[in-house]
Amino acid sequence: MTQIKNINGITKDNCSCGDWLNHWNNFTHKPAVFCAEIRCTQMFGLAGAFVQEIMDDTNWYVVPLCEKHQVATEELTLINNITLVSSEREETCGE
Ligand SMILES: [Zn+2]
Numbered sequence: 249m250t251q252i253k254n255i256n257g258i259t260k261d262n263c264s265c266g267d268w269l270n271h272w273n274n275f276t277h278k279p280a281v282f283c284a285e286i287r288c289t290q291m292f293g294l295a296g297a298f299v300q301e302i303m304d305d306t307n308w309y310v311v312p313l314c315e316k317h318q319v320a321t322e323e324l325t326l327i328n329n330i331t332l333v334s335s336e337r338e339e340t341c342g343e
Pocket residue numbers: 263264265266271340341
């Protein structure tokens with residue numbers, strides 16, 4: 249299981265993917281359908297949220313989260329096998 253926390257209140261300019269949900273979709277090659285929180289089945293209002301892994305406090309990742317979980321301040325558990333896509337453009341889409 250993957251435990252993450254939101255990086256609230258910080259936004260990065262959109263990358264060349266258009267927005268951060270597209271960024272995630274582009275690198276997982278399967279579009280996000282549900283919020284990545286383990287018990288959440290919300291399909292609407294998803295956005296690519298910036299998160300950090302609890303075990304790894306340095307790297308920033310993007311995962312699809314619903315409007316409620318985008319602003320959650322508690323630690324979140326994500327669904328199994330969720331792909332954490334790096335938010336570093338140099339490592340991903342290159343811009
Ligand atoms: Zn991108």
